[in-house]
Amino acid sequence: ESFFTHQERSYLTQQISEIGIDRRGSIPALVDIDGGPNLLISEADLRDYPGFYLEGTDRTALRGIFPHVATEEKLEGDRNLHVTERADFIAETAGSRSYPWRMIAIAAEDADLLTNQLVYKLAQPNRIPDTSWIEPGKVAWDWWNANNIYGVDFDTGVNTETYKYYIDFASEMGLDYIILDEGWYELGDLTGVSENMDIDEIVSYGKSKNVDVILWVVWKTLEDQWEVAFRQFEEWDVRGIKVDFMQRDDQWMVNWYWKVAEEAARRKLLVDFHGSYKSTGLERTYPNVITREDVKGMEHNKWSTDITPEHNLILPFVRMVAGPMDYTPGAMINATEENFRAVFNKPMSMGTRAHELAKYVVYESPLQMLCDSPSHYYEQEPELLEYLSEVPVIWDETRVLAASLADYVVLARKKGITGTWRA
Numbered sequence: 001e002s003f004f005t006h007q008e009r010s011y012l013t014q015q016i017s018e019i020g021i022d023r024r025g026s027i028p029a030l031v032d033i034d035g036g037p038n039l040l041i042s043e044a045d046l047r048d049y050p051g052f053y054l055e056g057t058d059r060t061a062l063r064g065i066f067p068h069v070a071t072e073e074k075l076e077g078d079r080n081l082h083v084t085e086r087a088d089f090i091a092e093t094a095g096s097r098s099y100p101w102r103m104i105a106i107a108a109e110d111a112d113l114l115t116n117q118l119v120y121k122l123a124q125p126n127r128i129p130d131t132s133w134i135e136p137g138k139v140a141w142d143w144w145n146a147n148n149i150y151g152v153d154f155d156t157g158v159n160t161e162t163y164k165y166y167i168d169f170a171s172e173m174g175l176d177y178i179i180l181d182e183g184w185y186e187l188g189d190l191t192g193v194s195e196n197m198d199i200d201e202i203v204s205y206g207k208s209k210n211v212d213v214i215l216w217v218v219w220k221t222l223e224d225q226w227e228v229a230f231r232q233f234e235e236w237d238v239r240g241i242k243v244d245f246m247q248r249d250d251q252w253m254v255n256w257y258w259k260v261a262e263e264a265a266r267r268k269l270l271v272d273f274h275g276s277y278k279s280t281g282l283e284r285t286y287p288n289v290i291t292r293e294d295v296k297g298m299e300h301n302k303w304s305t306d307i308t309p310e311h312n313l314i315l316p317f318v319r320m321v322a323g324p325m326d327y328t329p330g331a332m333i334n335a336t337e338e339n340f341r342a343v344f345n346k347p348m349s350m351g352t353r354a355h356e357l358a359k360y361v362v363y364e365s366p367l368q369m370l371c372d373s374p375s376h377y378y379e380q381e382p383e384l385l386e387y388l389s390e391v392p393v394i395w396d397e398t399r400v401l402a403a404s405l406a407d408y409v410v411l412a413r414k415k416g417i418t419g420t421w422r423a
Contacts, residue, residue, distance in 0.1 A: 003053075003067035003083070003248065003249075003250065004080075004082060004083065004247050004248060005026070005247055005248075006247055006275045006276070006293070006294070007026045007249075007276070007277055007278055007294045008293070008294065008295060008296040008297070008300070009025070009026050009296055009319075010296060010306050010311065011311070011314045011318060012025075016031070016056075016060050016061065016062060017058075017059060017060045019056030019057075019062065020056045020058050021055065021056055021057060021058050022056070023055065023056040024053050024054065024055045024056070024065065025053065025054050025055075026053060026054075026278065027041055027042045027043065027052065027053065027054060027278060028040055028041060028042040028278065028318050028319060028321055028322050029041045029042075029054055029062075029318070030113075030317060030318045030405075032405070037106050037107055037108050038106070038107040038108075038109075038110065038112075038113060038317075038405075039104050039105070039106060039107075040104065040105040040106075040107065040113060040116070040318070040321050041054065041062075041103075041104055042103055042105070042119060042278065042280075042321070042322055043100050043101055043102055043103060043280055044100065044101040044103055044118070044119045044120075044122035044123055044280050044281045045098075045100050045101050045122055045123050045124055045280060045281055046100045046249075046254055046277075046280035046281075046282075047100070047124075047254065047255070047258055048091070048093055048097070048251065048254065048255055048258075049090075049091050049093065049099060049100050049251055049254060050066045050067050050068075050090050050091060050249060050250045050251050050254060051066070051067070051249035051254065051277050051278070051280075052064040052065065052066050052102070053065050053066070064102070066090040066091075067083075067086070067090070067248070067249065067250040068086035068087050068088065068089060068090050068250070069086060069087040069089060069090065069091065069092065069250060069251055069252070070083040070085075070086055070087075070250055070252060071085045071086060071087050072084045072085035075220065077187075078187045078188045078218050078220060078221055079218045079219070079220050079221075079244070079245040080245065080247070081220055081248075083248070083250070090251070091251045092251070093251075100280070101122045103118055103119070103122060105118045105321060109403075110317060110403050110404055110405045111400040111402065111403035113316070113317045113318075113321055113403075113405075114316055114317070114320075114398075114400050114403055114409070114411065115398055115400060116321050118321075119279065119280060119281050119321065119322050119323055120281050120283075120284050120323065122281060123280070123281025123282065123283075123284040123285055124281070124284065124285040125284065125285065126284060126285065126286075126287060127262075127265075127285055127286060128265050128286060128287060128288065131287055131288075133268050134270065134287050134288050134290065135176065135239075136176075136290065136366035136367060136393045136394050137175065137176025137177050137366075137367065137368075137393060138174075138175045138176055138177070138368050138369075138370060138388070138393055139170075139175065139176070139177040139178065139179055139214065139367060139368065139369045139370065140166045140167075140169055140170040140173075140175050140177070140178045140179075140370055140374060141178075141179050141181065141328065141369045141370060141371050142162075142163075142166060142178075142179060142180070142181050143179075143181035143182060143216075143299075144298060144299060144302070144328060144347060144369075144371040144372070145347070145371065145372050145373040145376070146344070146345040146346070146347075147162055147373075148345070148346060148373045148375070148376075149162065149165060149373055149374060149375045150373075150375045150379075151375060151379065152165060157196075158183035158184060158194060158196070158197065159196035159197060160196060160197060160198045160201055160202055163178060163180060163197075163202045164202065164205055165374065166178045166374060167202070167205055167206045167209050167211045168209065169374035169377075169378070170206075170209070170211045171209035171210060171211050173377075173385060173388070173389040174389045174390070175211065175370065175389070176210075176211065176212065177211065177212050177213070177214050177239065177240070177367070178206065178211060178212075178213060178214070179213075179214045179215075179216060179242060179369075180197075180199075180202070180213060180214070180215050180216060181216040181242070182216055184197055184199070184215065184216070185197075185217075187218065187221070188221055189221070189225070190217060190221055190222065190225050190228075190229045190232065191225070191228060191229070191232060199213075199236050199238075200236060203236050203237055203238060207237070212238070212239035212240075213236075213238045213239060214238065214239060214240040214241065214242055214270065214272070214367075215233065215238050215240075215241050215242065216241075216242040216244060217229070217241050217242065217243055217244065218244055218245055219243050219244060219245055219246045219256075219275075220245070222241075222243060222260075223256070226263075230263060230264075230267055230269075233267065233269060234267050238269070239269065239270055240264075240269050240270030240271060240272065240288075240290070240367075241264065241269055241270070241271060241272070242272040242274055243260060243271060243272070243273055243274065244274040244275045245274070245275040246273070246275050246276055246277075247275050248277075249277035253277075254277075257273065257276075257282060257289075258282070258286075260273075261282060261285070261286035261288065261289050262286065264286075264288055264289075265286055265288045268288075269288065270288050270290045270367065271286075271288055271289045271290065272290060272291050272292065272293075272326055272367055273289065273291075273292035273293065273294075274292070274293040274326065275293065276292045276293055276294045277294060278294045278319075278322050279292055279294065279322040279323030279324065279325070280322070280323075281323065283323055283324060290324070290366045290367045291324040291325070291326045291365045291366055291367045292323070292324065292325070292326060293325070293326045294319070294322075294325070295315060295319050295325045295326070295327050296311070297325070297326070297327035297328055298327060298328040298329060298330075298331060298349065298371050299328065301331065301342060301347050301348065301349050301350070302342060302343070302344045302347045303342050303344060304342055305337075305340060305342060305350070307349065307350060308337065308350055308351075309350060309351045309355060310406050312351070312355070312359070313405075313406050313407060313408065313409060314405065314406050315327070315363070316362055316363070316403075316409055317403075317405045317406075320363065320364055323364075324364050324365045324366060324367075325363065325364065325365055326365050326367065326369065327359065327363050327365065328369040328371045329356055329359035329360060329363060329368075329369065329371065330356055330359075330360075330369060330370040330371045330372050330388065331347070331348060331349030331356055331371060331372055332353065332356070332372045332373075332376040332377060332380060332381050332384070333346075333347070333348040333349070333372070333376065334348060334349050334350070334351055334352055334353055334355075334356070335348050335349075335350060336350070337350055353381065353384060357384060357387060357388070358409075360388065360391045361391065361411070361412075361413055361422045361423065362409050362411065365393065366393050366394050367393070368393040370388060391422060392413075392415040392419070392422070394415060395413040395414065395415050396414060396415055396416055396417075396419070397413065397414045398411060398412070398413045399411060399412045399413075401423075410423070411423070
């Protein structure tokens with residue numbers, strides 16, 4: 001619709017010749033040639049330059065287009081910085097530099113897309129000398145399940161006792177992190193901790209249980225309070241930040257991602273970018289950028305019927321080729337398409353619990369969420385919880401046994417030489 005976008009897409013199947021000059025789309029985009037290979041169009045090593053999109057031409061061709069440099073902006077609320085006017089150029093940069101890679105990954109079979117690493121290989125090498133502090137892991141997450149915790153002796157919500165409960169759950173199940181999502185601070189001020197929240201106590205309690213804390217932040221507030229916010233994160237001794245709602249990839253915003261990655265690395269913080277543009281390999285250059293969203297994932301079940309099993313079986317062949325994706329799987333209330341309802345505060349997913357478990361092996365994200373309420377895992381699905389507590393988030397070997405775009409994925413992964421194969 002515009003260059004102001006989360007890049008969370010449903011995938012449409014169309015002939016290229018049917019895509020008119022008034023149509024544009026995000027990348028990665030997959031071109032499936034009848035009787036020929038798959039062509040995955042994307043880009044890598046995007047820095048100091050705008051991201052690109054595809055536009056129709058009314059012919060059997062697509063062309064690249066770019067958001068131009070912003071000259072005037074208007075802030076809506078605490079997060080939506082809209083561009084109201086743009087310059088007549090896309091970037092101001094040295095002509096002697098190397099530019100982002102425009103790439104086409106060629107895959108003879110659908111299965112070959114699942115192990116393609118071209119975006120990562122074209123990215124800049126690692127810039128963090130000591131990466132020993134960067135620890136992947138699984139996360140107990142609050143926002144999707146709306147803190148629907150039951151069977152406890154305290155009032156649940158955005159308060160210290162609720163997050164101690166998440167920490168207890170994470171510790172018992174061998175999870176590494178919890179996220180404090182929207183609500184922990186007064187919007188517009190990262191130093192204004194919400195009533196009933198004691199961050200020092202939560203972080204300290206977590207560390208006593210070998211569970212670390214990641215904080216959700218709105219990008220604009222982080223930018224406005226840059227030094228004081230990062231200093232506060234260090235003083236609290238949190239392990240990472242989930243930065244949200246950027247929704248742009250013009251030159252300035254692309255540079256801002258690099259700025260965040262570098263500053264967070266200097267302070268030994270993980271970064272999970274949400275409301276973000278597509279992966280272009282930044283996780284290789286700054287491996288503390290451990291995952292990112294730019295995917296129409298589980299959260300959309302709260303307000304739409306878009307997240308079908310078929311959609312979930314397109315993602316590994318298109319979006320995931322670009323890099324790790326924070327889809328946030330793990331829904332324990334499941335329904336058929338006929339019975340599914342979008343309920344914001346008591347969400348469900350379309351499909352089965354087996355479908356949900358398979359995502360933990362198929363979907364790549366070194367920071368992998370358990371999106372549902374700890375109470376659901378504890379009370380309703382203890383056998384599934386046992387599996388989720390053991391499944392790795394990083395892998396050393398992958399074998400694709402069979403795969404067909406939008407239909408099925410059969411693969412096995414293993415962590416370590418003597419690790420257990422997960423299929």
